[in-house]
Amino acid sequence: MSNPNNVNDNPAESTKSKNFIYEIIDEDLKTNKWGSKVHTRFPPEPNGYLHIGHAKSICLNYGIARDYKGKFNLRFDDTNPEKEEQEYVDSIIEDVKWLGGDFEDRILFASDYFERMYQWAVELIKKGKAYVDDLNADEIRSTRGNLTEPGKESPYRNRSVDENLDLFERMRKGEFLNGSKTLRAKIDMASPNFNMRDPIMYRIVHDEHHRQRNKWCIYPTYDWAHGLEDSIEGITHSICTLEFENHRPLYDWFLNELGIHHPQQVEFARLNLSYTVMSKRKLLQLVKENFVDGWDDPRMPTVSGFRRRGYTPESIRNFAEIIGVAKRDALTDIALLEYAIRDDLNKHAQRAMAVLRPLKVVITNYVGEEDLEGVNNPEDQSMGTRKIPFTNEIYIEQTDFMENPPKGFHRLVPGGEVRLRYAYIVKCEEVIKNGKGEVVELRCTYDPETRSGTGTSKKKVKGTIHWISAKHALKAEIRLYDRLFTVEAPDADKEKGFLEFLNPNSLEILDNALIEPFLKDSKRGGRFQFERHGYFCVDTKFTTDDKLVFNRTVTLKDSWGKTS
Numbered sequence: 001m002s003n004p005n006n007v008n009d010n011p012a013e014s015t016k017s018k019n020f021i022y023e024i025i026d027e028d029l030k031t032n033k034w035g036s037k038v039h040t041r042f043p044p045e046p047n048g049y050l051h052i053g054h055a056k057s058i059c060l061n062y063g064i065a066r067d068y069k070g071k072f073n074l075r076f077d078d079t080n081p082e083k084e085e086q087e088y089v090d091s092i093i094e095d096v097k098w099l100g101g102d103f104e105d106r107i108l109f110a111s112d113y114f115e116r117m118y119q120w121a122v123e124l125i126k127k128g129k130a131y132v133d134d135l136n137a138d139e140i141r142s143t144r145g146n147l148t149e150p151g152k153e154s155p156y157r158n159r160s161v162d163e164n165l166d167l168f169e170r171m172r173k174g175e176f177l178n179g180s181k182t183l184r185a186k187i188d189m190a191s192p193n194f195n196m197r198d199p200i201m202y203r204i205v206h207d208e209h210h211r212q213r214n215k216w217c218i219y220p221t222y223d224w225a226h227g228l229e230d231s232i233e234g235i236t237h238s239i240c241t242l243e244f245e246n247h248r249p250l251y252d253w254f255l256n257e258l259g260i261h262h263p264q265q266v267e268f269a270r271l272n273l274s275y276t277v278m279s280k281r282k283l284l285q286l287v288k289e290n291f292v293d294g295w296d297d298p299r300m301p302t303v304s305g306f307r308r309r310g311y312t313p314e315s316i317r318n319f320a321e322i323i324g325v326a327k328r329d330a331l332t333d334i335a336l337l338e339y340a341i342r343d344d345l346n347k348h349a350q351r352a353m354a355v356l357r358p359l360k361v362v363i364t365n366y367v368g369e370e371d372l373e374g375v376n377n378p379e380d381q382s383m384g385t386r387k388i389p390f391t392n393e394i395y396i397e398q399t400d401f402m403e404n405p406p407k408g409f410h411r412l413v414p415g416g417e418v419r420l421r422y423a424y425i426v427k428c429e430e431v432i433k434n435g436k437g438e439v440v441e442l443r444c445t446y447d448p449e450t451r452s453g454t455g456t457s458k459k460k461v462k463g464t465i466h467w468i469s470a471k472h473a474l475k476a477e478i479r480l481y482d483r484l485f486t487v488e489a490p491d492a493d494k495e496k497g498f499l500e501f502l503n504p505n506s507l508e509i510l511d512n513a514l515i516e517p518f519l520k521d522s523k524r525g526g527r528f529q530f531e532r533h534g535y536f537c538v539d540t541k542f543t544t545d546d547k548l549v550f551n552r553t554v555t556l557k558d559s560w561g562k563t564s
């Protein structure tokens with residue numbers, strides 16, 4: 001009998017086949033490699049906002065901890081003072097929480113381990129496994145060798161332990177200029193694996209750190225620091241992306257030499273998403289050069305961008321589930337992400353009518369005013385209905401009328417009939433134009449027997465369109481988004497550069513839209529379906545007390561109003 005509370009008793013029964021990492025963990029539990037412990041972490045560098053690739057990593061790492069009743073740490077890999085900022089730390093904490101990654105009280109910082117790392121480096125120097133090198137970065141690079149030739153040993157490689165200890169201490173004290181010395185591991189300049197050719201462990205960087213201020217002027221490299229961070233925290237499975245696969249021997253080498261807790265590094269394929277870029281450097285460039293209105297611009301592939309755009313954490317978690325975890329790099333179709341959010345919002349979003357580009361319609365034989373009934377969500381009857389005011393003056397979508405329609409156009413045409421959603425069938429009797437020949441108003445008549453739900457008429461028409469009562473309409477600004485780039489893989493063409501492929505029409509602002517009056521008190525971030533137009537949310541940045549701004553989260557795939 002399986003006992004769901006015992007992590008050793010194949011806890012992931014239901015999720016076992018989820019991916020190869022679960023198989024590795026199941027095996028480790030079977031062989032008692034870490035006892036019954038499963039401990040993962042998400043280790044961002046606070047040098048930018050999180051993107052959807054990071055979200056995948058969070059869902060994976062946190063999901064494992066949750067499924068095995070283990071632990072999940074949020075750890076900042078803050079080892080590079082030049083690019084890191086508190087603003088990024090704050091945004092990352094907010095984003096991980098929003099995604100549901102539960103790190104409890106464990107917000108950890110690599111920089112808090114600097115002293116221990118330093119002591120471990122001293123230990124390696126004493127073992128003759130590390131040395132201070134006076135070559136500069138260029139010289140180190142040019143003596144690394146290549147695929148066919150081994151690297152050249154540095155002339156400083158065989159310094160005595162005492163000299164190394166003295167120099168390393170003086171590096172720490174700030175006696176040397178940036179770049180003038182490094183601490184390198186003494187491994188093998190002829191190793192077929194470049195990462196093992198005496199990799200750099202410390203660089204001199206005289207710069208203020210966002211947390212440590214000026215306490216340190218030597219900073220550990222990723223390769224040196226990362227395994228130590230994992231080890232200190234008692235991580236069991238250190239999950240990272242594939243480009244670190246050939247760093248694993250080095251990860252293992254450091255931990256073996258020190259003889260300390262040695263987590264298992266496991267690599268998986270990073271997420272690449274079509275029609276966007278994911279490198280933080282490129283995202284920063286989009287922000288700095290004002291191609292977008294910030295890291296949280298709704299067109300950005302950042303977690304904060306998706307949040308502002310109206311995505312839910314559930315939809316992003318479902319997306320991560322759908323795409324799974326692989327061992328080989330691939331390009332994921334952004335349509336899968338759009339599917340995930342549509343699926344979620346379809347179930348939960350309140351429906352409403354919105355006219356994006358209004359055309360006035362006067363119903364000449366209608367007198368008075370009445371409330372009609374609209375369904376709030378056909379997928380969820382418990383969401384009930386709402387009242388929609390109807391009068392003799394309404395607005396419809398400009399595109400729902402055509403004077404000279406092509407075949408198959410089932411909306412309004414001169415002399416033709418159409419159903420107004422939740423209301424009556426109307427007939428277009430007259431088209432009024434301005435001096436330039438543009439249609440500015442329609443005169444229609446309505447058939448009182450065709451009232452939705454209660455009318456006695458059996459009359460049927462092919463098209464149904466949405467509308468808003470002129471007197472009750474609420475003005476809003478609506479922002480429609482297209483992909484930020486015009487090609488699937490904007491960073492594939494190294495010569496041209498990704499900015500060449502920016503979509504000049506990725507944002508369209510409609511400042512004259514009209515929406516149902518009940519939307520007046522919508523909360524910032526509130527999500528709706530505007531029938532036939534897609535899912536929208538109230539923008540958190542540009543909405544003011546006087547102006548509602550909506551972002552289109554995603555279009556509708558299937559819509560009841562798609563009549564042509």
Ligand code: ATP
Pocket residue numbers: 042043044045046052053054056057239240241269270271272278279280281
């Ligand atoms: P960038 O190269 O854009 O700066 P990064 O990998 O350097 O990204 P980190 O802050 O170091 O950014 O990443 C934190 C964690 O997120 C790492 O464990 C990394 O493997 C993971 N990660 C980063 N990008 C992706 C991605 N596209 N897909 C999956 N995981 C990712």
Ligand code: MG
Pocket residue numbers: 045
């Ligand atoms: Mg990184």
